Amino acid sequence: MPTYTVHEPRPRKSESVANPERFVFVRDGFHFWAFVLPPLWFVAKRLWLALIVYVVISVAIEFGMAFAKVPGGWRLVVELMLSIVIGFEAATIQRWTLQRRQWKTLGFVVAENEELAERRFFAAWGQTAPATPAAPAPVYAAPVRRGPPTSSDVIGLFPEPGASR
Template sequence: MPTYTVHAPPPKSGDTTSAPERFRFVRDGFHFWAFLLTPLWLLVHRLWLALVIYVVLYAALGFGLASLRISPSVQLLVGVLIALAMGFEASSIRRWTLSRRGWRQLGFVVGDDEEMAERRFYAEWAKRPNDAPPAPVSPEPTYTSTVRHEPPGGHDVIGLFPEPERPR
């Protein structure tokens, strides 16, 4: 089943939270149209910076391969590999663009298609109290146990075996 990441836009001026109808769902996985028609796919999804970077790098790579007199079959193979990479990384490029524009990632949801993912997400969203913002993702775990600063003593057990001098 496909996995979707859910993104919330930055709140409009005067609002404290984003409107749920503006949330965006980005599917993980391979995007066939990004593989087949990369520039057009980037245009349709309004990924302007990614399009500029793609065109510049693709032109520079094409010029470099042509100036080195690499065979056309190898140039075609390089083009197919770039297209394959774009197909696999299309969702990552969309998430990067959204985060660069100030969108927050709220979480992920699993569904057969985008409509099912939206239904599941909004069903859980409706159960949430209105005044409670989504739980932020903790940047790093916190530990409550103390740290030992001396070497282990003779009474400490390491592993599952009893100490040799003690009876069972």
């Protein structure tokens, strides 16, 4: 069953807390469209820096293979492997971009689809009560020792000093 991470944006200038409608749910796992059409997927998700890095890496690989006179079949295999990596790492790239934009990760939800993940998250999120102040820590009186230690004082697990086990 898929796992979704939940991300909260920074509040806008007119907000004190971010609107829950702006939360983003990022599914872990393989992203088919990121595998098939990586540049369009980056544009659709507004991952501009990731798109630039992808284009630079793709062009560098192409120039390197052209310089090395690699046959066309092997070029296709290398591009396919790059697309597979993008497909598997698409969620990580998206989470990295959200973190770079200073979005806060609120948690994760296990659900069959994004709609169910939203329902489960907001149902559990609404049940959380505001933090109550913690009870004050108990104050213990310091132990009082009268006089110097004696040979009958025991520290440890044995009831008497020198007793057999």
